[in-house]
Amino acid sequence: MKSDSNSGSDYTSEAQELLRRPPSALYRWLGDRIFSVVVVFLGLSIIGLAVAMAVVLFGEGSQSIRQFGFLGFVRGTTWDPAVQLVFGAFPFLFGTLVTSVAALLISFFPAIAVAIFAAEYAPRWLAGIIDNLVQLIAAVPSVVIGIWGIFVLAPWLRDNVYLPVFTWAEASHPALLPILGNPMGYGMATATIVLALMIVPYTTALAKDAIKSVPVEQREASRALGATKWEVIRMAVLPYARGGILAGAILSLGRAIGETMAVAMLIGNRNSLPFSIFGAGATMPSVIVNEFREAVESLHLSSLMAIGFTLFVIALIVNLLAAWLTRKFSIKGGQVI
Amino acid sequence: MIKLKSALAGALIAVLAISCGGNGDEGRQDRRDRVDILGAGATFPAPLITAMADEYRDLTRNRVTVNYQSIGSGGGIRQFIEQTVMFGMTEAFLSEEVMSNVEQATGGRAFNLPITVADVVVTYNIPGVGSGLVFDGALIVDIFMGDITRWNHPRIAELNPGKDLPNLPITVVHRSDGSGTTNVFTSFLSRVSDRWRNRVGYATSVNWPTGIGGNGNEGVAGAVQNTPGAIGYNSFAYALLNNMAYGSVINSAGNVIQPSFEATTEAANIELPDDTRILFTNTPAEYGYPIAGFAWMLVYENLDANRAIRTRREAEELVRFLAWSIVEGQELSEMLGFARLPEAAVEKSQQMIRQIKWENEFIGAEVLDGLAAAGSPNQ
Numbered sequence: 001m002k003s004d005s006n007s008g009s010d011y012t013s014e015a016q017e018l019l020r021r022p023p024s025a026l027y028r029w030l031g032d033r034i035f036s037v038v039v040v041f042l043g044l045s046i047i048g049l050a051v052a053m054a055v056v057l058f059g060e061g062s063q064s065i066r067q068f069g070f071l072g073f074v075r076g077t078t079w080d081p082a083v084q085l086v087f088g089a090f091p092f093l094f095g096t097l098v099t100s101v102a103a104l105l106i107s108f109f110p111a112i113a114v115a116i117f118a119a120e121y122a123p124r125w126l127a128g129i130i131d132n133l134v135q136l137i138a139a140v141p142s143v144v145i146g147i148w149g150i151f152v153l154a155p156w157l158r159d160n161v162y163l164p165v166f167t168w169a170e171a172s173h174p175a176l177l178p179i180l181g182n183p184m185g186y187g188m189a190t191a192t193i194v195l196a197l198m199i200v201p202y203t204t205a206l207a208k209d210a211i212k213s214v215p216v217e218q219r220e221a222s223r224a225l226g227a228t229k230w231e232v233i234r235m236a237v238l239p240y241a242r243g244g245i246l247a248g249a250i251l252s253l254g255r256a257i258g259e260t261m262a263v264a265m266l267i268g269n270r271n272s273l274p275f276s277i278f279g280a281g282a283t284m285p286s287v288i289v290n291e292f293r294e295a296v297e298s299l300h301l302s303s304l305m306a307i308g309f310t311l312f313v314i315a316l317i318v319n320l321l322a323a324w325l326t327r328k329f330s331i332k333g334g335q336v337i
Numbered sequence: 338m339i340k341l342k343s344a345l346a347g348a349l350i351a352v353l354a355i356s357c358g359g360n361g362d363e364g365r366q367d368r369r370d371r372v373d374i375l376g377a378g379a380t381f382p383a384p385l386i387t388a389m390a391d392e393y394r395d396l397t398r399n400r401v402t403v404n405y406q407s408i409g410s411g412g413g414i415r416q417f418i419e420q421t422v423m424f425g426m427t428e429a430f431l432s433e434e435v436m437s438n439v440e441q442a443t444g445g446r447a448f449n450l451p452i453t454v455a456d457v458v459v460t461y462n463i464p465g466v467g468s469g470l471v472f473d474g475a476l477i478v479d480i481f482m483g484d485i486t487r488w489n490h491p492r493i494a495e496l497n498p499g500k501d502l503p504n505l506p507i508t509v510v511h512r513s514d515g516s517g518t519t520n521v522f523t524s525f526l527s528r529v530s531d532r533w534r535n536r537v538g539y540a541t542s543v544n545w546p547t548g549i550g551g552n553g554n555e556g557v558a559g560a561v562q563n564t565p566g567a568i569g570y571n572s573f574a575y576a577l578l579n580n581m582a583y584g585s586v587i588n589s590a591g592n593v594i595q596p597s598f599e600a601t602t603e604a605a606n607i608e609l610p611d612d613t614r615i616l617f618t619n620t621p622a623e624y625g626y627p628i629a630g631f632a633w634m635l636v637y638e639n640l641d642a643n644r645a646i647r648t649r650r651e652a653e654e655l656v657r658f659l660a661w662s663i664v665e666g667q668e669l670s671e672m673l674g675f676a677r678l679p680e681a682a683v684e685k686s687q688q689m690i691r692q693i694k695w696e697n698e699f700i701g702a703e704v705l706d707g708l709a710a711a712g713s714p715n716q
Contacts, residue, residue, distance in 0.1 A: 081515075082523070082538035150559050158564075184508050184564055186549045269513030269550025280549040286513075290552060293380070293409030294515025294541040296429055301411065 054312055061306030064299060073306055079271045081291070087303035089284070089310060091273045096283040096314075098275070099188060099263065100256035103195035104203075108249055111203035115245075118204075119211040120233060131208075138201035146265030149194050150186075154266060157193070158185030162278045181276025184268075188281040191267035195259055199252035206251065210244025211237055243330035250322035254315055260285035284311045370400055372654040375645060377406040378413020378426030381517050381572065382453050382632045385675050386426065389666045393658060401654050410517055410541065417447075417635045420644040423655050425635035428455060428517025429541060430614040445638030448689045449614050451631040451682040452662060453675045456573040456601040457522045458583040458628070462561050463488055463503065466582065469595070471496045473587040474529030474619065474627070480568060481509055481526065482533070483547030488566060496587075510560045510569035513550025515541035521630040522570045525618035539616075570628075573601070574674025588627040589619050598676040600626035606679035613685050631682070634659065641696050652695045656704045660690055 058065075064087055065073055076088015114134065118127045162183030169176040181187060214237045222236040238245075268280025269290060275281035284307050295301040376386070383405065390403035408416070410427040417425030418435065430449045431439070439447040459472055476492055479485045485492060489504045512519045523539035537543050551557035554575040561569040561581065573596050576583045585595045594600050604625030605617055619627045636659065637643045640652040663678060663686045670677045678686075693701030 078544070080538075080544040082540035082543040083535070150556075151563070155563050182508070182549075184549060184567075186551075186560060264513065264552050265556065269552070270548075271544060282513075282550075290514040290550070291542045292411075292515075294411050294428075294517070296411045296414060296427075296515075296541060300542075 054309070057305055057309040057312055061302055061304075061309045063302035064306040065309075067299065070306075073303070074310060077273055079287070081295070081297060081300045085297065085299055087299065087306075089303075089307050091271060091275070092282055092284040092287050092307060093310065094273065095188070095267070095275060095281040096257055096285070096311075099192045099195055099267070099281070099283060100253055100259075102192045103199060103256045104249060104253045106192065107196035107200045107203060107252070111200045111252075112207050112245065114200070115204045115207035115211055116233060119208050120229075120237070134201045134204050137197070138205075142198065142259060142262040143265070145194060145198060146262040149190065149262060149266045153194065154185035154190050157190055158183060162189070166278070178274075179276055181279025183278045186266055186268040187277075187279045188267060188275055189278050191263050191281070191283075194262050194266055195256045198259060198262065199256050202252040202255055203245075203248050206248025207241070207245045210241035210248070213244070214240045243326045243328075246329055247322045247326040250318060250325060254318040254322070257314060257318065258285060258311070260289050264289050284308075372401050372651055374401060374403045374424070374651075374655050374658055375422045376403065376424040376426060376634070377408050377416045377422045378635070379410045379428045379517055379632055380407040381428055381455055382426060382675070383407035384673050385453055385669065386662075388669050388673055389662050392666070392669060393661060396661075401658065403658060409515070411515070413635070423636075423643065423645050423651070424659070426452065426632065427635060428630070428632045429520050430616075430631075430633055431635065439637070443637055443639050443642035445642065445694065446612075448636050448638060448693070449612060449633040450636065450659060450663065450686045450689060451605070451613050451678055452634045453632050453667075453670065453678065454601050454605050454629050455517055455521055455632055456596060456598075456604075456626055456629040456676055457518050457525075457570050458573045458576050458596045459568065459586065460558070460561050460571045460576050460581040460583050461568040462563075462565055462582065463505065464565055466500060466502065468582045468584070470500065470582075470584040471587065471593055472584045474525065477586075478526050478530040478533050480507060481511070481546070481548070482536075483509065505566040508564050508567040509545075509548025510557050510564070510567050511545050511548050511550055512542075512554075512557055512570075513552050514556075516553075517541060517630070517632065518554070518570065518572050519543065521616075521618060522628060524616045524630065525628045528616075528619035572674075573598075573676075577674065586627055588623075588625060589621055590623045592624060594624065594626045596626055598671055600624060601629045601676035602679050604629045605631065606681050609681050609685050611685060611688065613682060613689075629676070634662075636693065638692060639694050640700070641694075649695050649700070652693075653700055653704060656690060656693055656701050657708075660687070660705055660708060663687070 068076060068087065073087065073089055074093060075090050076086065077090045078084070078086045078088050079091065080086050114130065118130045122130060162185065166177075166180055166183040169180055218236045218240055219232050222232045227235060263283050264286035267282060267286055269282050269286060270280035271282050271287065288304050288307055288311075291300070292304055295304055386403070386405045390405060394402055405426075410429055413422075413425040413427045414431065414435065416422045418439070427449075431447055436447055439445075459477060461470065463470075470493075473496060476485070476496065479492065486507050487504060488502045488507060494500075494502060520539060520541045523533075523537065523543050526537070527534035527539045537546060549560060551560040551569070554571050557569040557571055558575065558579050558581060561567040561571075562579075571581065571583075573583075575581075583596060585593050588594050604620040604622050604627065606625070607617060607620060607622050609615060609617075613631065613633070616630055617625075618630055620629070636655070640646050640655070646652050646655065663683050667677045669675075687705060690701040691699065691705060693699070
C-alpha cells in the first residue's frame with residue numbers, strides 16, 4: 001500500500017488517499033465476488049458439517065434403531081450389554097432431562113442476580129472483577145471441576161447435607177427414603193449442583209448483555225415517573241431484557257444437556273431406573289463417554305451411536321426453542337408485548 | 338500419563354531421526370531399513386507394551402519402532418478387522434463370529450496371542466480394617482448383587498474370624514466405563530454363580546444390579562477411598578500403587594489366595610486350548626489367583642492378507658517383535674505392575690507364531706528357528 005500512510009493512527013489521510021485514487025474496476029468487481037464466494041462457502045460448510053454429523057450418527061446407530069425401532073429405543077428402560085443384549089435409552093434420556101432442567105432452575109435466579117448486580121449496582125471496577133471471575137468458571141475444564149467434585153464437593157455434601165437429611169428422614173419420614181436414595185455423595189443431586197455451577201457463567205453473561213442493551217431512555221422514563229431503583233429494574237429493565245435472558249437460559253440448558261466429563265465423574269453411573277435424588281443415575285453423554293471405548297458388540301456400539309443421534313436431536317430442539325423464545329419475548333419499538 | 342509417555346517417545350524418535358540424518362550414507366541406509374510396527378487396542382496393557390516398544394527400539398538400534406495406540410479393546414478389534422493396524426490388542430478374545438468372518442475375508446485364522454495376565458483385586462474401605470479380608474466367590478456375588486448390605490453380616494464374619502467388622506452399610510462401587518477389568522471380574526462372578534450368570538453375565542460393561550460407577554481405575558479408587566464402607570474392584574497394580582486395602586480370595590481348590598504376581602501367573606498355568614481363547618477365571622490351578630485373565634495380541638495367520646502390512650520385511654519384523662515380547666519382553670512385567678505369562682501360554686503362542694504365513698511361506702517358523710539358531714533363549 002502507501003508508504004506515507006504509516007503514520008500510526010492517522011486514518012484520515014489514508015482514506016483521502018483512497019478517495020483520490022479509487023481502486024481499479026477489476027479490483028472492485030473481483031474483490032467483492034471472491035469475498036462473497038468465501039463467505040458463502042464457509043457459511044454453507046457449517047450447515048453441511050451439522051447435517052453430515054447427523055447423517056453419520058444416524059447411519060452408525062441404524063442397526064440399533066432398526067432392531068428396537070426409534071421410539072422403542074428411546075422408551076426402552078433396559079440397558080444390558082452382557083446377557084440379553086437389549087438397549088433402551090430411556091434411563092439416560094430421563095437422567096439428562098432431569099439433571100439439566102434442575103440445574104437450570106437452581107442456577108437461573110442466582111445467575112440473574114449476579115447479572116443485575118454487575119450491570120446495575122456494582123461500581124465499574126467491581127463489575128470487571130465479577131466478569132472475569134464468572135468467565136474463569138466457564139474456562140475451567142470440566143474434568144478439573146469433576147476432580148474437585150470427587151474429592152471436595154461430594155464428600156462435603158455427603159457429610160453436611162445428604163447424611164443429615166437421610167438420618168432425619170430415616171427417623172421421622174421413612175416413606176421418603178426410596179425417593180432420597182443412598183446418600184453416598186455420588187449421584188443425581190451432586191451432578192445437578194455441579195452442572196448448575198458450570199452453566200451459571202453462560203446465563204450470567206447473556207443476561208448481563210441483555211440488561212446492558214436496555215436503552216437509557218427506558219430507565220430515565222421510569223425514574224421520571226418516580227420509580228425506585230428496584231422498580232426501574234423490575235418494570236423497565238427486566239421486561240425489556242427478558243428475550244435475551246431467556247435465550248441465555250435455554251443456551252445454558254443446551255450446555256447442561258451436553259456436559260459430559262464432570263457429570264460422568266459425579267453422577268454415580270447407574271444404568272437402570274429408578275433413579276433417586278441422592279442415588280446414582282446416568283445421562284446420555286455420560287453413558288457414551290463411559291462405554292464407547294470398550295464396546296465390543298456391534299449392537300452395543302450402534303446403540304451408543306443412536307444415543308448420540310438422540311442427543312443431537314434434543315440439542316436441535318433446544319436451540320430452536322431458544323430462537324423461538326427470543327423472538328416471542330423480545331420487545332420491539334420499546335413496547336411491552 | 339500414557340499420553341505423556343508416548344509424546345516423549347515421539348519426541349525422542351524425532352530427535353533420533355534428526356541425529357541419524359546427519360550421519361551421511363550410514364544414516365540414510367538406516368532410514369531405509371527402518372520399520373514401523375503399528376498396533377492399537379486395549380488400555381490396560383498399554384504401559385507394558387509402550388515399555389516393550391522402548392526396549393525393543395534400543396535393542397534393534399532404532400531400526401524397529403513399535404507404535405501402539407491405546408484406544409480400548411473394542412477399538413483394537415475394529416482396527417484389526419478393518420486392517421489399519423498390524424496387530425490389535427484386546428482383553429476379550431475374538432468371538433466365534435469374528436473368527437469366522439476373518440477366516441472368510443483372509444483365508445486364514447486370526448490368532449489370539451496372550452501378552453500378559455490381568456488380575457483384579459477386591460478393594461475396600463473399612464475404618465480400622467486393613468488388607469487381607471478373606472472373600473469367597475459366593476460372598477462377592479452376594480455383596481455385588483446387593484443382598485449383603487452390612488459389613489458385620491455373619492457370612493463375612495464367618496470367613497474372617499477374629500476381625501472386628503463394624504456395623505457399616507456396604508457401598509458397592511464398580512467401573513462405569515467399559516473395561517477389561519470388569520470383563521475379568523464379572524466373568525469370575527459368572528463362573529461361581531449361576532444367578533449372576535443369568536441375571537448380569539459378563540462383558541466389558543454389564544447391567545449392574547446395585548452400586549455406583551466410577552470412571553476408570555482412578556474413579557473406582559477415588560470413590561472407594563472417599564466412602565467408608567465402600568467395596569470395589571481394581572487392577573492389582575493400581576491397588577498396590579495407591580495403598581488400597583485389598584482382600585484375599587478363596588479359589589476353586591479351596592485355598593485362600595493372597596493376590597500376587599506369582600499367584601496370577603500360576604492361575605494361567607493350566608491346560609490351555611491351542612488358540613488360547615479361554616477365560617480362566619476361577620482357575621483350577623491349585624494355588625492360582627481366581628480373578629485373572631489374559632490380554633491378547635491379535636494377528637492374522639496370513640499376514641499378506643492384512644492391508645496394513647505392505648512388505649515381507651514388515652511382516653518378519655512384526656513376527657520377530659511378537660516372539661520377543663512373549664519371552665524376553667516379559668522381563669519388564671513386575672517392574673510395571675504386570676504378571677508374567679506362564680510357560681503354558683508362551684508355548685501355545687509360539688506354536689501359533691510358527692503357523693504365521695506370508696504368501697504361503699511359514700515366516701513365523703523361519704523367524705523362530707532363526708532366533709533359536711542364533712542362540713537366543715527363544716526355545
